[in-house]
Amino acid sequence: MKLIPLLFAAISAALVIGGANPAARGAGPGGTVAGNSTPCPAVPRAAERRWKVKKTDAEWKKILTPEQYHVTREKGTERAFTGEYDKTKAPGTYVCVACGNPLFSSDTKYDSGTGWPSFYAPMCADSVATAEDEALFMKRTEVLCKRCDSHLGHVFDDGPQPTGQRYCMNSAALKLLKEE
Template sequence: MKTLFLIAFASIMSLMGCAQQETATDAATSTALAGDEPLDDGTVLELNDQTLQDTVVKTEEEWRQVLTQEQYYVLREEGTERPFDNKYNSNERKGVYGCAACGNPMFTSETKFESGTGWPSFYAPISEKRVKEVEDVALGMVRTEVECARCGSHIGHVFPDGPEPTGLRYCLNSAALSFKAK
């Protein structure tokens, strides 16, 4: 019984340490990247826990009113824009990439890399809390879809063929992103 208690206690302490480490990392990122200046489209990118607590729920008609036709196609209908002919594939400016639908900051230029695919690619999100990964079985294949954790919009897909340190390639649609330069 004592052994079982010690194993349970060690497991709980380990989990608490991971949670504290993630919180400290998120706080450091928040301090470094926080901002409240509106983007060209009026979206505000703020990196804080409140952004995620304020889940955005709209009807499809409300989404149609606030998104362009291309954004609606990508974000709400899970479409894909053409490769190489999009806004952020070749963007080399420093800054934060957020969800074009709700402003949730998801990726930074620090993790962006040239994948050769024609879409902006990143090897890691700002925090795993900022994106949601779901199984996508459309088009006769199994992939991992990337959604905004705040509003559920389709952002792109993640593949296991990216660079170190994660080995992941978050292949995203520019139409699904807003960018705020540092």
């Protein structure tokens, strides 16, 4: 009988620490992100080094256009309203132009009026990474491809529900794989 309260306490602690709902904890391998039902691909920790893409600047310059290189490797920003995907409504998956990592679903894309493609959630939390960006005398949160560390854009807390976030991306950092 004494085991039942201990078992209940252990399960409760696991649910609080790990989260019973992957979306509620921001998702992880195999989970989903709030507002997006797409399962996250699981990447075993042992395989993560093989999954990561590392190239020299010369190698990146061979596979990327000058604009793609400037945006993804030099943390550049394309001019507003000039990107290929700002007004695109085609269904599909937006992948990293540099490594093909699935980043965003067209299901989470919306017109933010800013001139850059905007999404309210990545495909999964393991698709992107964030870093503090204090360039240009302002504090922002930079969004990077988690697989190859390419600069994608920035995320802001002024987006629509269900997340309240606006992932403001550069078209030059993305490639749309259209649904057939």
